[in-house]
Amino acid sequence: MMVTNADGMVTLFNEPYGRFLGVDHKIQVGRHTTEVVENTRMHIVAQTGVPEINVSQRIKGQQMVVQRIPIQKNGKVIAVFGQVMFKDVREVGRLARRLSRLEQKVKVYEAELSSLRSTRYTFESIVGSSKAMSSLRKEARQAASNDLPVLITGESGTGKELFAQAIHQAGKRSQEAFMRINCAAIPKDLFESEFFGYDKGAFTGARDQGKPGKFEMAHGGTVFLDEIGELPLEMQPKLLRVLEEKEFERVGGTSLVKTDFRLIAATNQNLEKMLVTGAFRKDLFYRLNVIPIEIPPLRERPEDVIPLAYHLLGRICGTTGRTRYCLTEEAQKALCAYAWPGNARELCNVLERVLAKLEGDKIHLNDLPCEFSGNISHSSLLNNVSLHAALAKAEKKAILRAMKKAGNNKAQAARMLGIHRTLLYKKLKKHNISQEEQAD
Numbered sequence: 001m002m003v004t005n006a007d008g009m010v011t012l013f014n015e016p017y018g019r020f021l022g023v024d025h026k027i028q029v030g031r032h033t034t035e036v037v038e039n040t041r042m043h044i045v046a047q048t049g050v051p052e053i054n055v056s057q058r059i060k061g062q063q064m065v066v067q068r069i070p071i072q073k074n075g076k077v078i079a080v081f082g083q084v085m086f087k088d089v090r091e092v093g094r095l096a097r098r099l100s101r102l103e104q105k106v107k108v109y110e111a112e113l114s115s116l117r118s119t120r121y122t123f124e125s126i127v128g129s130s131k132a133m134s135s136l137r138k139e140a141r142q143a144a145s146n147d148l149p150v151l152i153t154g155e156s157g158t159g160k161e162l163f164a165q166a167i168h169q170a171g172k173r174s175q176e177a178f179m180r181i182n183c184a185a186i187p188k189d190l191f192e193s194e195f196f197g198y199d200k201g202a203f204t205g206a207r208d209q210g211k212p213g214k215f216e217m218a219h220g221g222t223v224f225l226d227e228i229g230e231l232p233l234e235m236q237p238k239l240l241r242v243l244e245e246k247e248f249e250r251v252g253g254t255s256l257v258k259t260d261f262r263l264i265a266a267t268n269q270n271l272e273k274m275l276v277t278g279a280f281r282k283d284l285f286y287r288l289n290v291i292p293i294e295i296p297p298l299r300e301r302p303e304d305v306i307p308l309a310y311h312l313l314g315r316i317c318g319t320t321g322r323t324r325y326c327l328t329e330e331a332q333k334a335l336c337a338y339a340w341p342g343n344a345r346e347l348c349n350v351l352e353r354v355l356a357k358l359e360g361d362k363i364h365l366n367d368l369p370c371e372f373s374g375n376i377s378h379s380s381l382l383n384n385v386s387l388h389a390a391l392a393k394a395e396k397k398a399i400l401r402a403m404k405k406a407g408n409n410k411a412q413a414a415r416m417l418g419i420h421r422t423l424l425y426k427k428l429k430k431h432n433i434s435q436e437e438q439a440d
Helices: 015-021 042-048 089-116 131-144 160-170 188-196 233-245 271-277 282-288 302-320 329-337 343-356 378-382 384-405 410-417 421-430 435-439
Strands: 002-005 010-013 052-059 062-073 076-086 150-153 178-182 222-226 247-249 256-258 262-267 291-294
Touching (some): 002 042, 042 062, 042 076, 131 160, 150 160, 160 178, 160 222, 188 233, 188 247, 233 247, 271 282, 302 343, 384 410, 384 421
Parallel strands (some): 150 262, 150 291, 178 222, 222 262
Antiparallel strands (some): 002 076, 062 076, 247 256
8 A cells, every 4th residue: 555645745654565566665655656656556546536346456467456546634635545456357257256156156145044043932931731741851951951962752743843943943053043954854875065065066066155054053953953864874974974063065075164053853753772782872872862751642641631622722812813712511521532643633633623613702612623522421421431542442443434435536535534644544453443343
């Protein structure tokens, strides 16, 4: 950089500029700017008082980007400040491309974080007054106070992600990202790029600017590995290394990426049985299972069914605009006696189906799906000893009736029953309904 007075005489000339031009910076002071720098316009800016920002100037056979700023006092130019911003105009292009890549990265981060933070659960979201749930909440709160890995197990629909988010929200990383990765939903060939990201040109179809992986984006926050039992065996040692070293390389990259995150994993599978068969690595299991949290199924805590049902009804009311719904005593007994193979998720499904065709704000026994009522008499509902058997018998009868009406078409029968086809298969197996019975 250099400074001239209003007459174009150099008053300041710094050492870097002297080195660049190959001259002694000290002896340039006192000379006219045209004698020091070729193609200069410092003296012209002194006359016009008009600044020239980021303009091109050829110096020593090279196009450069410079700026010339007039300094005024009482409306008159008393000096001009000049600076070389880029020694080569090509640097501007390189900088622009770099900024473009950074902007793309920021957009990816913002989109991911926005979607991942759209649903927030806390410990207040965990409903249930049973002894088991009270104990679980206490364990989870203790887990939130540290950074150790947590392994949450339980049947599908028990609320494993709810606990994971609650632990994250109650911990010191609550203001950072909660990065959810469903191991069951990622194609086998894409695990590495999803986990660790990739660099430019890593594979055919890769983005020109590359892409950060989930572990990179979770820096400072929490990684939630859902359905960890579905993680391919060949990916398990790579995950173990990241957990232990907190560093990795992008696919196609050569430099190490360091990241700091808290890990929470969840599964509905029995990982200990998978250890025996070799489907899951022991070293990874022991690394994950530092703080184990096992959520019992809903059928083992029937006292939580009605509080949970009312909580879900309240949530549904918020979307439908209704003030409140209530369950009759018979409906409550039927809900408590049901086995709930789909747990809280199935309970929510049942309530949504009921409300879709409910007239009024009171849910009676006959408003519930046929597997809850069927041919169950009022007296059998009051008989707690035979209730489970009566419900099972009614459920089997409803399934057989639906299968017959659907002409043994399981997809159609499932729709008639208001359940998923996968659940129908489970119920057929549960009630030992043979092919012959289905066809009758």
